[in-house]
Amino acid sequence: xxxxxxGQQSIQFREPVFIISGASIVGKKExxxxxxxxxxxxxxxxxxxxxxxxEAESTLQKETAGLAIAKAGLKNWQIRTxxxxxxxxxxxxxxxGIADLGIPVYGLYGACSTMGEALSLGSMAVAAGYGExxxxxxxxxxxxxxxxxxxxxxxxxxxxxxxTWTVTGSGACVLGRQGGRARIMGVTxxxxxxxxxxxxxxxxxCMAPAACDTIYQNFMDFDRMPEDYDKIVTxxxxxxxxxxxxxxxxxxxxxxxxxxxxxxLKIYDGKTQDTHSGGSGCxxxxxxxxxxxxxxxxxxxxxxxxFVPTGALMSKVSFNEGQSVPGVAHAVVVExxxxxxx
Amino acid sequence: MPDIQTQKEQKEYEKYVKQVTPTxxxxxxxxxxxxxxxxxxxAGQWIMNMCLGYGLGQQVSGSWTSGILILISVxxxxxxxxxxxxxxxxAGSLVPITGFANSVAASAIEFQKEGQVMGIGCKIFTIxxxxxxFGIFSSxxxxxxxxxxxxxxxx
Numbered sequence: 207x208x209x210x211x212x213g214q215q216s217i218q219f220r221e222p223v224f225i226i227s228g229a230s231i232v233g234k235k236e237x238x239x240x241x242x243x244x245x246x247x248x249x250x251x252x253x254x255x256x257x258x259x260x261e262a263e264s265t266l267q268k269e270t271a272g273l274a275i276a277k278a279g280l281k282n283w284q285i286r287t288x289x290x291x292x293x294x295x296x297x298x299x300x301x302x303g304i305a306d307l308g309i310p311v312y313g314l315y316g317a318c319s320t321m322g323e324a325l326s327l328g329s330m331a332v333a334a335g336y337g338e339x340x341x342x343x344x345x346x347x348x349x350x351x352x353x354x355x356x357x358x359x360x361x362x363x364x365x366x367x368x369x370t371w372t373v374t375g376s377g378a379c380v381l382g383r384q385g386g387r388a389r390i391m392g393v394t395x396x397x398x399x400x401x402x403x404x405x406x407x408x409x410x411x412c413m414a415p416a417a418c419d420t421i422y423q424n425f426m427d428f429d430r431m432p433e434d435y436d437k438i439v440t441x442x443x444x445x446x447x448x449x450x451x452x453x454x455x456x457x458x459x460x461x462x463x464x465x466x467x468x469x470x471l472k473i474y475d476g477k478t479q480d481t482h483s484g485g486s487g488c489x490x491x492x493x494x495x496x497x498x499x500x501x502x503x504x505x506x507x508x509x510x511x512x513f514v515p516t517g518a519l520m521s522k523v524s525f526n527e528g529q530s531v532p533g534v535a536h537a538v539v540v541e542x543x544x545x546x547x548x
Numbered sequence: 549m550p551d552i553q554t555q556k557e558q559k560e561y562e563k564y565v566k567q568v569t570p571t572x573x574x575x576x577x578x579x580x581x582x583x584x585x586x587x588x589x590x591a592g593q594w595i596m597n598m599c600l601g602y603g604l605g606q607q608v609s610g611s612w613t614s615g616i617l618i619l620i621s622v623x624x625x626x627x628x629x630x631x632x633x634x635x636x637x638x639a640g641s642l643v644p645i646t647g648f649a650n651s652v653a654a655s656a657i658e659f660q661k662e663g664q665v666m667g668i669g670c671k672i673f674t675i676x677x678x679x680x681x682f683g684i685f686s687s688x689x690x691x692x693x694x695x696x697x698x699x700x701x702x703x
Contacts, residue, residue, distance in 0.1 A: 258661040358658030360625050361675060362634025362641055362650050364577075367570040402550070402558030403565060411565040449568050 210333070213427025215395050215420075222389035223329040224543065226339070226380045228496035229274035231266055233348065233374030236485075236493065239474045244497035245375075246273055252349060252374065259349035260294060264303035266376045267292065267345040271304055274341060274378035278385075285309045285380070286337030289328045291320035292345045292488050293372075294354055295521070299345055309341070317517030318413075318442050319396070320344045321377060321492040322536030325513070326393040328381045329538070338383060345376035346487030355406070355522060368408035368446045370470060370486035371479075377492025379500075387504040391539045394427060396420040398519060400532035406518070406525055410447020410470075410483055413516040416533030417443060418454040420514055424537045425460065432462045436508035439499055441491035441515035441535070442470035444483030469494035469515075491515035499540075506542045513538045572638075581640030584633065588644045592617055614645055621646035625653040651675035 212218040230245045237248030247269070254262040254269075267290070275285060288307070291314035292299035300313050316323040324342035331337050351372035352359055381390070399416040406412070417440050425431065432438065443451055448468050455462055469491045470484030495513055502508045516535040525531070550558070592613050599609035624630040630650045634641045641647055652672055659671040673680060697703045 353658055357675065358654040360628055360631055360650075360657055361654035362625075362631040362647065364572065364635055364638045367572060401561045402554075403562060408565065408569055411569065415561075446565075446569050450565065453564075453568075 212392065213423070215397070215423050216392055216427035217330065217333075217395075218392040218428070219329065219333045219390065221333060221383075222391050222541070222543075223332045223381050224384055224386040225388040225390065225500065225540070226280075226382045226386035227274050227278035228377065228379045228500045229270050229277055230375060230377045230493040230496040231270045231273065232376075232489070232493055235348075235371075235479065236373055236375050236473055239479060241473055241494065241498055244501070245493065246270075246497070249374075259347055259353060260298060261302070263292060263294070263299040263345050263347035263350050263376075266347065266374070267299055267303035267343060267378075268306060270345070270376035270378045271307060271341060271343045274343070274380050278339070278380040278382075280339060280380065282307055282309055285339050285341050287312060287328075287331060288341045288343065289314055289324040289331075290341075290343045291315055291324060293317065293351050299347070299350065300343075303345070304343070314344075316515075316534060316536065317519050318346075318409075318486055318488055318490065319515040319517030319534050319536050320488045321495060322396075322441070322513065322515035322538055325379065325381070325390065325538045326395060326536050328379075329390040329393065332381050332383060340381050341378060342381060343376065343378035344488035344492045346372050346374070346489035348372045348374045348487075351487060365482060366407045367482050368405075368410065368444075370409060370442060370444050370483045371474065371481035372487040373442075373473060373485045373490040373493065375487075375489035375493040377489065377494075377496040379496060387543045388500055388540055389543045391510075391541050392428065393539065394420055394424040394537040396423075396535040396537070398532045398534050400530055402530050404525075404528070404530050406520055406531050408446060408483075409442075409486060409518040409531065410444040411450055412518045412531040413441075413533035413535065414443055414447040414450035414454060416535040417441075417447070417451050417514055417516045418458070420535040420537050421451075421455065421462070421512065422458055422460070424512060424514075424539075428539070432460055432465050435465050435510050435512045437467055437499070437502075437511045438462050438465045439495070439511060439513050440466070440468045440470075441517070442484065442486035443468050443516060444470045444486065445476070446483050447516075472498065503540055503542050509542045511540045513540055577638050580636055581638050583640065584637030585640035585644060588617070588641065588646055592644075617644070617646050618649040621649035622653040625650045626657070648676055648679065 288311040290300040328342040473485040474481040659667040
């Protein structure tokens with residue numbers, strides 16, 4: 207069996223991996239945003255019927271995972287492994303969320319890029335024959351993320367304009383060898399890129415160099431141009447990060463402005479929802495991908511999409527100890543099933 | 549430590565990021581802070597005058613004023629109104645005693661889920677802690693200076 211690697215950092219699957227189903231559940235604010243109707247469920251209660259933000263996020267993830275499995279017409283036992291992650295320390299939202307499902311699990315951490323990581327590893331497992339069906343799921347919650355990384359919710363302070371708003375939401379995809387109208391053709395795994403920035407309130411600027419590096423590498427490895435994609439979708443760069451990504455890629459000779467879209471800018475209405483630079487969090491890229499991008503690929507409106515969730519790798523401790531905020535981005539190439547064969 | 553070339557590139561990137569990152573308008577923020585901060589102080593003065601009017605002494609009236617302002621701030625924090633005020637006013641609502649009360653109450657509310665001792669007990673001063681520590685420390689230093697000036701006969 208010859209290898210399936212291509213270029214420096216990418217994999218091109220010999221047999222594509224299908225995205226059989228996707229499910230997304232979000233909070234009230236996301237439900238009021240421009241994509242409100244596209245989500246499967248909108249939870250009115252920010253606590254999701256639990257006592258704490260952490261439990262709320264776990265519940266959110268569990269419900270979303272269950273919904274994705276149900277939409278695929280499968281039972282829990284048919285899922286070979288779950289690839290799950292979130293933003294909390296030691297990924298507790300995932301651990302406590304999917305424990306009840308009784309499915310073998312790999313816990314991941316890639317900050318807000320985790321959906322890219324989960325889809326990459328999940329599709330690799332399926333492509334390699336390590337499972338008929340696997341599940342990729344990530345989540346984030348505004349309350350738990352603020353508590354983990356910033357201040358108590360009712361503490362009064364002014365958020366900088368470059369700050370992003372953590373999405374309360376969870377997205378899940380069931381991947382498999384067949385079935386479904388979208389398929390993953392390959393992945394480009396990102397390096398950790400550090401431009402020395404130390405401002406965790408400007409994560410877009412911290413992550414843009416990583417997004418640039420991964421997208422550039424994807425073009426190199428697959429020998430493609432921006433025009434070869436109908437959309438290039440980043441995770442949560444926001445307004446600031448988007449501008450920087452365009453500038454950085456322009457310096458390398460690529461203009462992606464026509465194809466580019468950022469999930470963080472899509473999920474909220476920046477004018478009325480007071481979210482400053484845009485949305486962020488593991489749930490941002492995951493819910494927008496499942497609710498907005500995947501249907502467009504399935505319908506053939508977009509035939510080939512490069513999905514590049516971005517993550518800022520830092521903790522409260524690393525920040526207090528004066529470390530910079532490096533970024534990482536993982537790219538997944540998703541196509542309409544049957545593209546080029548019809 | 550990164551080498552000089554990398555350091556230079558990082559500096560350049562930082563400069564570039566500063567250019568493309570929007571910031572709050574400083575004059576606007578100062579006006580808002582002045583207005584809201586001023587209003588809070590005005591409210592304080594009003595309470596103070598009331599107390600004095602009831603015939604309480606200067607010191608007792610001062611204590612009542614602080615206490616009432618703190619109580620109002622904590623109640624507004626509980627109803628999630630204080631953060632909205634702070635979003636508008638910035639330092640105007642942060643610097644007065646009400647901002648301090650907000651930081652303590654907000655921590656207590658947030659960490660209550662982690663228990664009375666490990667939650668509220670350990671974390672109630674996560675934001676206010678530095679203010680308390682360095683406030684007491686600096687008053688202690690000033691006390692020593694005052695004492696030295698006094699025994700040397702300067703004051």
